[in-house]
Amino acid sequence: MLYFVRMAREAQLQLLSRYENIELAEEVLGELCRTASVDDETIYWIGMALREALANAIKHGNKLNPEKRVHVRIEVRPGAQLRLIVEDEGEGFDPEQLANPTDPQNLLRSSGRGVFYMRNFMDDVSFFPSDQGGTRIELTKNLETRRAV
Amino acid sequence: MKSVVRDVGEVRVLDLEGKITIGTGDLQLRQLIEESLTAGKNKILINLKGVTHIDSSGIGEMVGCFATVARRGGKMKLENLPAKINDILQVTQLITVFDVYDAEGEALASY
Numbered sequence: 555m556l557y558f559v560r561m562a563r564e565a566q567l568q569l570l571s572r573y574e575n576i577e578l579a580e581e582v583l584g585e586l587c588r589t590a591s592v593d594d595e596t597i598y599w600i601g602m603a604l605r606e607a608l609a610n611a612i613k614h615g616n617k618l619n620p621e622k623r624v625h626v627r628i629e630v631r632p633g634a635q636l637r638l639i640v641e642d643e644g645e646g647f648d649p650e651q652l653a654n655p656t657d658p659q660n661l662l663r664s665s666g667r668g669v670f671y672m673r674n675f676m677d678d679v680s681f682f683p684s685d686q687g688g689t690r691i692e693l694t695k696n697l698e699t700r701r702a703v
Numbered sequence: 704m705k706s707v708v709r710d711v712g713e714v715r716v717l718d719l720e721g722k723i724t725i726g727t728g729d730l731q732l733r734q735l736i737e738e739s740l741t742a743g744k745n746k747i748l749i750n751l752k753g754v755t756h757i758d759s760s761g762i763g764e765m766v767g768c769f770a771t772v773a774r775r776g777g778k779m780k781l782e783n784l785p786a787k788i789n790d791i792l793q794v795t796q797l798i799t800v801f802d803v804y805d806a807e808g809e810a811l812a813s814y
Contacts, residue, residue, distance in 0.1 A: 573726030609725045656796045664767040667759040674794045
């Protein structure tokens with residue numbers, strides 16, 4: 555993992571496509587958030603959203619190809635907003651194709667909840683094609699509001 | 704994820720602790736359920752008291768295990784959901800799928 559921190563409010567990581575790197579990225583996120591006085595409850599839910607984004611990038615984007623990386627950028631503006639950007643080196647993805655996991659016919663499906671969780675845990679989740687043909691996902695959390703289920 | 708396996712009468716209780724997440728905990732959960740079924744234990748109670756994180760892969764595995772146990776004529780139920788795990792099951796409405804208990808005695812008596 556390559557890891558840079560600028561002024562303790564921004565971090566950029568390049569992760570190899572391995573699930574264990576999700577833990578490392580969540581640790582960096584937590585460290586950064588704590589230096590910006592983000593409360594533990596908010597850190598937990600943002601961390602869960604980051605986990606889902608990274609799992610998607612590693613599994614569905616890069617298809618666990620060890621030669622492909624996941625690029626992560628974490629930006630914290632204390633008291634204002636947190637932004638996560640996760641970009642894979644895969645072949646792209648159409649979020650419109652996702653089924654609603656809460657529809658009765660989908661409730662017992664064993665997959666298809668990751669993006670739904672991200673949208674619940676964050677205030678905004680947007681998908682873009684990356685310059686390399688993969689997917690870039692941007693997740694935003696307003697830090698002055700707390701998540702309510 | 705750490706686990707302790709207990710048999711209480713006919714019920715196999717799985718005490719889980721830590722993270723049920725992609726690549727580790729989800730696979731361990733599947734293995735624990737498969738081992739239980741192989742041992743002839745199809746009344747399974749999962750104690751989530753010590754679980755701190757469950758991601759969509761962990762949830763997917765739990766749903767898959769629930770269906771597998773049902774296909775084998777058994778029942779998989781949950782107990783002691785921490786607040787955050789309860790929230791995660793609520794948002795995807797899976798709380799309506801699983802039988803969930805706060806007290807183990809009540810859970811054991813329900814089989």
